[in-house]
Amino acid sequence: MRTRTRSTRNALGRVTAVAAAVAAASVLLTGCGGDADKASVPEGWGTLETGSLSVGYPESEGYAEQPAGERAKANAAVALKEEDGIRTGMISVQLDFATGVHDAAGAAAAAGAGIGLNSTRKATDDIRLAGPDDAGEAREARRIDYDFTADGQEDTPNRGTPMTGVLVAGVDSKGVPFVVRLNAVKDAVDAEDLDAFVGSITVK
Numbered sequence: 001m002r003t004r005t006r007s008t009r010n011a012l013g014r015v016t017a018v019a020a021a022v023a024a025a026s027v028l029l030t031g032c033g034g035d036a037d038k039a040s041v042p043e044g045w046g047t048l049e050t051g052s053l054s055v056g057y058p059e060s061e062g063y064a065e066q067p068a069g070e071r072a073k074a075n076a077a078v079a080l081k082e083e084d085g086i087r088t089g090m091i092s093v094q095l096d097f098a099t100g101v102h103d104a105a106g107a108a109a110a111a112g113a114g115i116g117l118n119s120t121r122k123a124t125d126d127i128r129l130a131g132p133d134d135a136g137e138a139r140e141a142r143r144i145d146y147d148f149t150a151d152g153q154e155d156t157p158n159r160g161t162p163m164t165g166v167l168v169a170g171v172d173s174k175g176v177p178f179v180v181r182l183n184a185v186k187d188a189v190d191a192e193d194l195d196a197f198v199g200s201i202t203v204k
Contacts, residue, residue, distance in 0.1 A: 039130035039202040047200075048077035050093050052172035053129075055180050056200030057091045058193070081184070087155050089184035091197070101177040107169035108142035111179040115167075119148035129170070131203040138203050141170035145194065147186065162186040166194045172203055 041047055044060030057063045057079035066078040074094055081089035098110035104126070115121070122145040131139045145166045152159035165183040172178055182189070182197045 036130055037132050037202075039200050041200045042196050045196075045200065046079070048079055048091070048093060050076040050095060050178075052076075052095050052174075052176050052178045052204055053093065053180065054202045054204075055091065055093060056197065058196075063089060063091065081188075082155075085155060086157055088157060088188060089182070091182050092180070094179050094181075096176050097179055098177050102171060102175065103137070104140050104142045104170040107171055107177040107179065108144060108167075110177070111167055111169040112144055115144070115146055115165075116148060118151070119146045119165075121146045127168070127198065129168070129201050129203045131173075135173045135203055138171060138173040141168050141201075141203070143168050143198055148183075150185075157185055164189060164194075166198065168198055168201060170203065178203075 039054075039056070041056035042058075044058070045056040046059035046063070046065065048055050048057060048065060055077075057065070059079075062081045062083070063079045064081075066080050071078045074097065075092045076095045077093040079091040080087055098107065101107050101110055108124070112121075112124075123143075124145075125143045127141050127143050129139045129141050143166060146164070148163050148165060150157040150159060150161040150163050152161075157163070162185070163183060164186040165181060167179055167181045169177070169179040180201060182194065
């Protein structure tokens, strides 16, 4: 009986190990799934389209695309969240915003210089964006996370209000530098929101 029990246990152990391996492989396959040619935009989000990239914005949370005639000339696309006339959140895309930039590092350096003296960088990471295979190195980008305080100008929150932001900078497949930003009142966004924003970008 002892031999049979020990053999049974060994057999069950092998079955369990195989099942675990299959489950793990399934998880890995699921994690690697999705179409790398186009980013996943969360449900309830809209999309800003430009010649260099597309990016999602949380339409279900009150963000709305700003008409071309109302946005600043430097911006190729903008989505705003306004509350009682105050801009509590803004997503913007700038194209060809710097000269002499040929890669993600150069684009990030140029974009980072414009963050402002009242800002604190929290992290800088190299990332890979979604996009067609022929985009090549254009899919390489750099992400900068930062905190800052509002200046109270141009319908922004009161001066000194804690804000948070993330920018993604790179160069598209035609060599045009781009920077995409999300700035919002700090308590209004969390790490998941920022990750979803970055993950919604498709470079062209």
